[in-house]
Amino acid sequence: MRASTQQQRCVAIVDPISTGACVAVEATKRGYAVVAVWSAVVTKDLRNMVPEHAKGLRYHAQVDEGESIEATTQLLRKAAAPHKVDAVICGAETGVELADRLSQRSGLASNGTELGNRRDKHTQQQAVREAGMRAVRETLGTEWQTVAGWVASELEANGKVVLPAARRLASGQAARRLAS
Numbered sequence: 001m002r003a004s005t006q007q008q009r010c011v012a013i014v015d016p017i018s019t020g021a022c023v024a025v026e027a028t029k030r031g032y033a034v035v036a037v038w039s040a041v042v043t044k045d046l047r048n049m050v051p052e053h054a055k056g057l058r059y060h061a062q063v064d065e066g067e068s069i070e071a072t073t074q075l076l077r078k079a080a081a082p083h084k085v086d087a088v089i090c091g092a093e094t095g096v097e098l099a100d101r102l103s104q105r106s107g108l109a110s111n112g113t114e115l116g117n118r119r120d121k122h123t124q125q126q127a128v129r130e131a132g133m134r135a136v137r138e139t140l141g142t143e144w145q146t147v148a149g150w151v152a153s154e155l156e157a158n159g160k161v162v163l164p165a166a167r168r169l170a171s172g173q174a175a176r177r178l179a180s
Contacts, residue, residue, distance in 0.1 A: 010083035016036050037065070
């Protein structure tokens with residue numbers, strides 16, 4: 001085929017902010033049409049959180065998350081036209097779940113949705129253990145009294161304990177939750 005009649009390859013990047021914007025820049029440099037897919041949690045202000053070299057990047061199209069995964073998949077297909085989407089790539093932590101659902105629904109290479117909430121740190125550690133790898137010692141609880149004994153024994157044995165939120169939160173939210 002001659003280059004002028006070849007269909008350009010296309011990738012969808014879910015929440016191309018921060019380092020995801022760098023991925024978008026690199027994809028365009030390599031000749032891909034890039035569709036930005038914005039998850040419902042990304043605000044207009046967050047959309048501008050991109051490195052200097054990614055400011056002004058022109059996307060082939062932009063799509064906001066729809067009412068359902070089916071609706072979002074259709075919006076993506078229409079926005080990508082005349083191209084066929086070759087891959088769905090997660091651009092930022094905020095887009096993990098949507099990228100998994102969208103890639104799976106589109107029949108593309110995908111982490112899938114079988115693991116459930118794979119952003120949950122406890123779920124991640126369980127998957128590591130089940131794969132036969134070493135994982136961190138942990139406990140899970142939503143109230144202090146359910147974890148207090150574990151924390152005391154870990155402090156006695158190791159001198160320190162990390163208390164992350166089970167699910168990554170916006171900066172400062174975890175500290176505020178722990179304080180309350």
